[in-house]
Amino acid sequence: MLLGGPLHRTGRRLGLVRGATNTVALGLALGLIPWIVMLALALIGGAGHLLFSLSVIGAHARLLLAIPLFFLCESMLAPRFAVFVDTIVRSEVVPAHVRAALDAEITRINRWTDYWLPDAASLLAAVVFSLVASQLFTSGTTAAYDPSRATTELMLAGQWYLIICLTLFRFLGFWCFFLWRVSKLDLQLMPTHPDGAAGLGGLEVVHAHFTPLILAISVLQSAMLAEELSIGTTSFEAVYPAFALVLVVIAVLFLGPLFIFTSRLWAFRVKGLSDYMVFASDYVNSFNKKWLGAADPDREPLLGTPDLQSLADLGNSISVVRNMRFVPISQFLLKDYVLTALLPFLPLLLFRYPIADLAEKFFTRLTGL
Secondary structure, three states: OOOOOOHHHHHHHHOOOOOEEEEEHHHHHHHHHHHHHHHHHHHHHHHOOHHHHHHHHHHHHHHHHHHHHHHHHHHHHHHHHHHHHHHHHOOOOHHHHHHHHHHHHHHHHHHHOOOOHHHHHHHHHHHHHHHHHHOOOOOOOOOOOOHHOOOOOOHHHHHHHHHHHHHHHHOOOOOOOOOOHHOOOOOOOOOOOOOOOOOOOOOHHHHHHHHHHHHHHHHHHHHHHHHHHHOOOHHHHHHHHHHHHHHHHHHHHHHHHHHHHHHHHHHHHHHHHHHHHHHHHHHHHHHHHHOOOOOOOOOOOOOOOHHHHHHHHHHHHHHHHHOOOOOOHHHHHHHHHHHHHHHHHHHHHHHOOOHHHHHHHHHHHHHHH
């Protein structure tokens, strides 16, 4: 998160940060301004026609889509983090005696994000990575700076993009989270919580707001594949493992952190099952003695007794504990992630099925000619 850091403070001075967390305008500016400079340099160098070819579509995707999506994700996530913290406090997942520790962690993280050193270290790492990226495995003609790829026409625009814009892009890719610190607190989890995650179901809501960042990652991979497909350096079959790789990256980055709570959830599930089994045994024994034992003339009428409903409620509570998830992840979150990742890959189908051919086949079948 860049909120509170030097970049955020600069955006506030320039009027590009609205309120406390809305940095979308800052993201648009950081993507659009370098793109305009790149376009101007390409036109000056007489390479405007090359700049708008599929072989360099990754440059446009990074600047006009990925960077703004990063800031959109940040603007959506920051309020959700605050709501999540408020929820676990009000629901007493964080009990009263632990709230001081939680406040201390939040203060520490805010102080860390306000400090200039993390941003400087991230920027330095981004510059170094950009300089050595051409020696690493990369895909797409604009994925890394490689002097052997640079033509005379694209020299100015290419150097601006590959050195400045790509460094900026990777700098914005560094982010941090505080879930690990929260997991170390003495949380009061509830195995029978209706959210199925012992009171941590709010984490799923937070992670649902990572979809803009997932979209950005998928857009980048799709753009790099489009570059390679357009110049014939790869086949369409490469799309399938690339999409699988995107899903793996998404799972590691955005689902992996949620596994931090797995051991705690497992322990509370085991303890909850044990406690509720003992409680259920006591209740069932008392129920049997009262209703299935020797007839008691003073016993209340069976019809309308709340004991039957209580027995059913007890069974439902045990079912909730038994079905408690070890990770606060649901099928809805998984579907959202997969569909978001799939969307940018759909245009690549045009490389296999050109739209003109599809239209011709459609009208042929429609008219029977």
